[in-house]
Amino acid sequence: MNETIQKQLSHRSIRAFSDKAVPKEVLDTLLAVANRTATSSGLQLSSIIRVTDAEARRRISLICGQEYVNQAPEFFVFIADCYRNARIAREQGFDGGGIRDMDRFFQAFTDACLAAQNVTTAIESLGLGAVYFGSVLNDPPELIRILALPELTFPVLGLGFGYPAQDPQLKPRMDMSLKVFENHYKVFDNYRENIAAYDLELQTYYDLRDKGRHSASFSEQVVKRFKAVREKRSLLLNVARKQGFDLKLDE
DSSP: OOHHHHHHHTOOBOOOBOSOOOOHHHHHHHHHHHHTSOOGGGOOOEEEEEOOOHHHHHHHHHHHTOGGGTTSSEEEEEEEEOHHHHHHHHTTTOOOGGGTBHHHHHHHHHHHHHHHHHHHHHHHHTTOEEEEEGGGGGSHHHHHHHHTOOTTEEEEEEEEEESBSOOOOOOOOOOGGGTOOSSSOOOOSOHHHHTHHHHHHHHHHHHHHSTTSOOOOHHHHHHHHHHOOOTTGGGHHHHHHHTTOBOOOOO
């Protein structure tokens, strides 16, 4: 097993960082990794916004509901970006529908996700730690205002990173037999029975991590998450439409 895979198998979200700044040469390397990430049709439909302004960070932390947005030495927001290529096309006299369609949107969204994961792998390989912020989508219109995003762009996720000031345990994962199938999707008769051991393992993990607090099983967490509907997140397609994407939804 090589060193990169060892790092990947020991992945943990890092939420506490030292005061040590990330050197410019490390940032340059991470951005070069992002630039070399696989991209759909070679169109390079993603961008990164490095947020260094303290007030912008503060406002983003309020969107996320996570104070440690302010504490990460570096904070990137990965963007699905069809605007750049739309401008390139318009400057050649083309403004057709393919610029705005959902095929292009999902290509861009996927490009941004791939870049974020590739950068995270590089971050961890260099001895730094990182944490994703899917919570940037708690209020996309506000984030769009903060970052001054033009039409045909859409925020995908945030990434905070720096030198770790914590060494958390590995969080248990569900057994791969429930997630990997051959040739067709496998439906189980009783999912609760199949994850009973995992429920117990995860509760033990939380008991050790959060002494004195109620430790919810994975089964309980699923219900809790489904109950916690965030209205603004349920309207993401409306935000995409306002950003200029043509959803072509069935009525």
